[in-house]
Amino acid sequence: MADREQDVLRAASMYYLQDMKMEAIAKHLRTSRSTVSRLVKKARETGLVEITLRPTQSRAPGLGAHISATYGIDAYVVPVPDSTQQVDRLDQVALTTARLLGSWFDSDMILGIAWGTTLAAISRHLSRKPTRGSAVVQLNGAANTRTSGVHYAGDLIAGFGEAFDAHVHHFPVPAFFDYAETKQAMWRERSVRRVLDVQRRADVALFSVGAVSGGVPSHVYSAGYLEPEDIAVLDAEGVVGDVCTVFLRADGTYRDIALNERATGPGPDELRRIPQRICAVAGDNKVAPLRAALRAGVVTHLVVDEITASHLIEQETGRIAVARTRHESMHSGA
Template sequence: MQNQDDLAVQVARLYYYQNLTTEKIAEELGLSRPKVSRLLTHAKKNGLVEIRIHDPREPTRTLEGLLREHFQLERVHVIPTPENANEAECMRRVAMYAANHMGMLIQPGMTVGIAWGTTLNAVSQHLIPKPIPGVTLVQLNGSGTPTNFMSDHALGLLQRFGDNYQASVNPFPIPAFFDYSETKQALWRERSIRRVLDLQQQADLLLYSIGSAKASVLSYVYAANYLDPQDLKDMQQMNVVGDIATVFFREDGSFDGIPLNDRASGPDLSLFKNRKGAVCIVAGESKALALWGALRGRLMSELIVDDKTVRKVLGYGGVV
């Protein structure tokens, strides 16, 4: 007797390759039509089938084309959302798209850096199982607090990616922010820490979002009180608009001279600047200003984002 995966692949080939209807497939294989439908769903849900959509429209006339041209991005994916969709729904749709896209981005033998946060956590909830040989995952920024050395949020996110792709997982069990920059400098000389830092620098693919203190779906670093009132006041004085992997940047994309970055555990943002394989995932108009800054700083090569946020970002630049 065929197992479910084998039967699902057989049904998928008849449906997608030979264009047979579910009724014809049921008749040919001696199955019920509901059983055929369930097998097709099983094939998509478990990564046995990957669906790609190629938009035939002229790229320069689309939001994707405008973003790509204006900010010299390699790839842009703009996710359509209903006119009345709130930011939580935009997040859900972007996360589902990004989770499906991961199966094409992550290739055998890759080292993948992942920054924890609200958006990547949402993506991890929608991943489609796909064992990929030789994949190494590395956490890009620490997540500890004074009361919890390793955040369950960050560890759970990383483990879901690891389980999904059967990858080796390298956590970064250090504070998200050190109390003293001298402590960070000393720890960065330790061999065990250097091993993780080297993996981050060697990563073939970087997956991250953008945090913002003004986000409607609050970024985890702000929601979980990683920052005290003085930190927030200092950021405002420095004209900070967002962060990547808990390292902060201004509206013009610059990140030098921000004192909090000296205590942050995330990588210097030059790691993301003009780098192939730097994939940013953003949802929600309230993050538009932060995304605008990151785009101006060339802090990504590929962007997955909802259409409402794109229109607002392009409005900042007078593009639309």
Template sequence: MQKPSSPEPIRRPAHDTSVQYGSRERDALRAAQLYYLQDLKMEVIARELGTSRSTVSRLLTQARRTGMVSISISPSADMSAQLSSRLAERFGINVQVVPTDGSMDDAQLLGRVAAHAAHQLGAMVSSSMTVGVAWGSTMQAVSTALGSHPTHDTVIVQLNGAANPVTSGVRYASEILTRFGEAFTARTEQFPVPAFFDRATTRRAMWQETSVKRVLKVQSEMNLAVFSLGAAGSEVASQVYRGGYLSKQETAQLAKIGVVGDVATVFFDANGHSSGIGINARSTGPALDDLRRVPQRFCVVAGRGKIEAVRGALKGGLITDLVIDEGAALALLDG
């Protein structure tokens, strides 16, 4: 059968870098050019490439996933855009409200919010940056949703230790860090210390060790900190509360003294203050005063169970950029 005639091939400009790709990558780039730049239908692209419509769909997905295609959306006057504007005006920060279905549970919300946050990070992280990343349920979800955004001379540094009396926590935190590093082709710096020392004196002594001081120095150079907020009341319980990091007595004591949340295992009250909370002297996360000195502090929150933590963090000036689901945003405005 004679192959149907195809549209006249589009000449690539001299600076086109597609010759650097393998055949599959070249096809993905070609499909993306025809679909997004030439506005051709998938059936036409399939004839152009001599393949099927379903293969074209997979090539376009690959082009988006690997960073060949960057999609930006100009929000219209929908509810999410309005909520974003109102929250930004009230709290003086950058806010992205993620459209969500009211029937979703917290686990589903987490997936939706994490995907949106991962997309935002793709535009925020650039070459020669130092990015601090906390660990936790939300950060794990964000790390798995990251696409490919190559940079150079970028460093991803772990914000707090992950070991506890039950597990070393190294693999869990390392996987999150590794995904961030791979997404941004960045060097990673792990922080091989416990989440909490048994004694504050041990922490003070460890902070004088050369290997620990080296990581602390990298943290001090952060341009961007990426984290969520721990909260005991969330339906998807924060890792710090369900992973063996706190005893029942410690959890009860935190509630008794009015703790509403934590950033990288440093706890704070309803006003975003961390002073007078004894466990913070044993925590390996950055002091909140140090965190406030980071130019961009990108917080990702899913679910209404973290609203009190969000309010406290906002009052304490811990957040400059917030990604939050629609339902939680409404609850935040109602408070």
């Protein structure tokens, strides 16, 4: 064991301190390049080597601390240059979320997944982490009048199941029922109640926020899930976006929005029962729905790109300043 530890130390020192190539290290240690690669990886895993990024002009650490303090959550702000395109910001957030999820999700746990553009991006970055006794459950239905949703949502949920060797529970219901009464009847069916029970026992929920328009379109608004008259009603209700296909106003309220009675995703009150709730967000058009989700209290862990985080804080700061000015005006008039 002591010899093995010495090999790890030698390989790490040559690679990180002396900037030697792996082929040269392998020749020096009289071993193979693949063995050197394993030794270097072991040095990182055991903490012998710690890698820290310190972007000289990044606002990410300060933004993360500000968001955490303001909303009482854990915030992970992904550093990106100001010139980064929105699709690339999404990819960086997806990559970071996939790595964090891999460190948080483990054996004998249940992961709840909401489908969407962001979740699809995260699934492409998942690394294999075999677990035992774990499960992945779909949080909201995916069918609409044009498609069953099985191919889109099914493949997405299956990708998470394969990454963790987890049992997969699909949720074969529409994203929105035509009638609230139909949903109430379906929720009494044993096959549906079985999936709902798995959802309620989830340890981790992973979702994004949907934006009505702009930027990279949210799947629920771009793939035929809503009729034009539905969009008009949501606009009249002041809806800014959704979480798990449950619609939210800017202040986080949702209970009296009629369309939510037909939605199959868990409402904020149900989501809040899940201990760890990870929200991944990227894009200027996601700022308003993100703020609504934070006000609804559905987020415990946020992964967001630096630009979106900055806009979130700017808008929140501006709102507080306006409210303070109004308060002072009222008192000065009195």
